[in-house]
Amino acid sequence: MATSKEETTSVVITREDREAAEILIELSQDTRYQPIEEEDAARSSTLLLQQISKKKNKKKKQVTKSPQKSCSFKAEEKQHSRKDDKLSKKGTKRKREVDDTDETLRILQEWNRTKPVPVEELFKGDADVAELFSEPIKKQLTMSDVEIGQGRLMLGKQQVQKKMLPLLEHSELPQATEGLDVSVYGPNGKVQTMKFKMWSDDTPVLTSGWNDFVDKYKLKKHRDFLTIWMFRHRVTRGICFAIDRTRFPVTGPLSLRILKSVFPNPN
Incomplete structure (x- = not known):
């Protein structure tokens, strides 16, 4: 159709x-079908x-x-x-801040092999002031060592125990925990009073006057390396420190490789 x-x-x-x-x-x-x-x-x-x-x-x-x-x-x-x-x-x-150059290693190895200047030169003609010198401690200044808020120079625990504490008399040892008054001679021969103290974890520090020392000698973190002696004053019989400073063109904290070579026992 x-x-x-x-x-x-x-x-x-x-x-x-x-x-x-x-x-x-x-x-x-x-749904079931139902008529609706x-x-x-x-x-x-x-x-x-x-x-x-x-x-x-x-x-x-x-x-x-x-x-x-x-x-x-x-x-x-x-x-x-x-x-x-x-x-x-x-x-x-952080990696860039660490100084790991061969040039820095060479300079510091040479510095470490060289004998420190005679301590008498730090007294500027007053050589008869000292006796019973300790072996020197060497260290690189860290950021915390020069911060005003910290106000202390941290010293290596093991080195202090081995090289410096034997110079203290038995009666002086307890005072080190509370703070022992000491005279500190700087690179120009001038002296100022500080405290040699042990922190709660037996960490030795120089404090109470350290900030003035940093400002007086314009100390710089990383670049300044210190040589530190402890000795007894011949006249007063008091404990004293002598600190010499050497500055190097170091750009930051030393790498582990350089630390192990230059400071085999830094603590």
Whole structure:
């Protein structure tokens, strides 16, 4: 039987039609068929349309969540990347601050082999003032040694115990814990009073006047290397220190390689 042009128009099925059809199939599988009246059919149709709308909205939310998660993940990844870069830069900076050059090693090895200047020269003509010298202690000034807030020169524990404490009389040993008044002679022969003290962990320090010593001689961290003696005053019989200073073009804290070569027993 022939059909007119109006009867042969094509039908276009959209994606929404397909989704609605899939939802209808799902609903029909969960619902038993029962005859319904017209009012019930209307209510059922309305309910069906609401369910279709909910399912469609749910699918849209699922689709839109993934890009947000992806963006959030990328933002966190960038943040972690920035932190890693900062840590890397800090690590590089620390490495650059350490002086590990062969030139520094050569200079300090030569300085370490050279005998210190005679201690008498530090007294500027008052050589009869001293007797019973200890062996000298050598050290590089650290940042904490010249900070005003610290106000102390830290000395190596083992070196002090081995080289200096034997000069103290038995009655002077307890005073070292509380602070023993000592006279300290600088490179120009001038003397000032400080305290030789043991911290709670038996770390020996010179304090109470050390900041003035740093300011007077313009001591610099890392660049200045000290040679330190303990001795007993011939007249007063008091304990004294003599400190000489040598400055080198050192750019930072010494590397472990140089420390082991120049200061084999720094503590």
